[in-house]
Amino acid sequence: MADPLDLFLAAPPGLEPWLAEELRELGYAPQTTAGGVTVSGTWSDVWRLNLECRGATRVLARIAEFRAFHLAQLDKRARKVAWGDVLRADRPVKIEATCRKSKIYHAGAASERIARAIQEELGAPVSDDAALTLKVRIDDNNVQVSVDTSGEALYKRGHKEWVGKAPLRETMAALLLRAAGFNGKMPVVDPMCGSGTFVLEAAGMAGGWQPGRDRAFAFEHLANFDAGAVSDLRRLDGGTSLHFRGSDRDAGAIRGATANAERADLTQATQFDMAPVSDFAPPEGPPGLVMCNPPYGARIGNRKPLFALYGALGETLKTRFAGWRVGIVTSDGGLAKATGLSLTESAPIAHGSLRVKLYTAQL
Template structure:
């Protein structure tokens, strides 16, 4: 794969949001992105791998696909794994870990498959396997085709590096970025979150408007690979695209602790000059001065029996406040419950298909500009 510098790169996302991620990847200038189940495939070389980790907001992980071959028994896997040019990709002084999955294949024992690939790496390269290794090799055997990839991200990419304080069941930054995109947000309007929690929607919106790279404050697994060029990477990171946004971004929450959290997270992200957080109830919400924009919220869902009924007044108050005071603003609400969404009385467009989030399935309900 090092001779052929053009290989397949897989950008993972939440099932159901593949087309939204594909639109972002295309906008960021990557060649021929294709939405596939669970993510987006592009082609490129190692610079594209680095750029995807640094630039793309909606992906949770970037995998470099380094080998693919048919396999119907473990001895065949063993033989073909030994032929992968590990020395061109991995470093002998860096520990690795192999994770395998099998589906609808003659090779069905994931543990045995992982063991064979791990042994092949050790025997051909001399690297040591370890449970806490910084480099993870992903082996997927499906329909008797084995695909071997390197996880180039390491920690999941929603860990931007600034959010030390979080509330219960926070929305991941990657998902928040995709929901903002689904609402048509492109950085050219104000955004307000009336139940801001730890500030995820507000900070993501401010970063998009300020053209800040989501991966600017963290490290990646690809820095441990033989293919890594520290000088080229520093040059890539040094390109400054930042600008001062034309708009401001607002968060409110009835919980004082959430405001403290959001403010601290915004400061760590470097967007404190573009955001404002204040303690306020939903009923006290009023639009800021200036043009209309987007109100987006991830309200409580009520996962226990009885909770949903107790949330009806909150959703109703949110809808009444927005309908009364936010003429011209669009609204996006993320929730598990169609009933709670419709209690708002807001004129929702047909909802997007539900997507998994924290063991639940959530849908984005959004409106056109309110009358």
């Protein structure tokens, strides 16, 4: 359990390279793997990454690793782990185990052995309702034990109370903005903004606001939690001279997005207006990025009426947004084609039960 730690930061499959890019900007040397990125760090890095990383879904810290070929061996070696270095005897913990290509193939039995070791060696209670989760991965007879230091997924920033139909998670939005070419130094507009996720994430990225500044984390329940050190890392300020705009034809969406911006302390950098796509116009100033997550058949139902909407979007962009970049997220290539834009499509990206693609263009 000594430093350095192996830290795994989860990301939607298909967006791992963009999470790696963010981590390089934060000063780490990431290794990309399926479903996320691994970096080496200390417990201070655990606190920092939860507070500052925009694209990660959660941060896992590996606290033990050993070989085990049967349940008795798993039990014996789990008891040698210095659980008290990380876990507290007075805080419950949840155990989640997975088994793959191993002689230990029963995940439930493996969870029971780990739970018993923690209860009898440390005295900590084990509960399915615990705020703190240990993830045990047994792969090819190699046991890796990691603690989920985030708790609630990191897309829950703590300020977004209003959500619209089929919302996009903040962590995914941050990575999609990167994938579309956003560098924090250009304006971003969204003509179908819904709850304002793209606009708020872009403003936060440009202004340097910490995404985790308004929320709590599971690491606060750890034995080695240093409240003073975390307080020193937490920043509540930020700022940008750029302006970020969203519009939507739904008045409820505009009210909700505006309220979300107020809770995030981003009202000075954002603006939300009710308008159809056909009336959307670029703000004054240099060109930037048009980023949107329009409705599509898999999440709405009937796709036929959407062809006109995508056509109107394409016409608005072609006639009014010369020099701007465009990023459109959809699972429907036919609808993307209906924009009439010369789009480049990404590899598939996991979005819940769907697979979407990012379609980009330079106008």
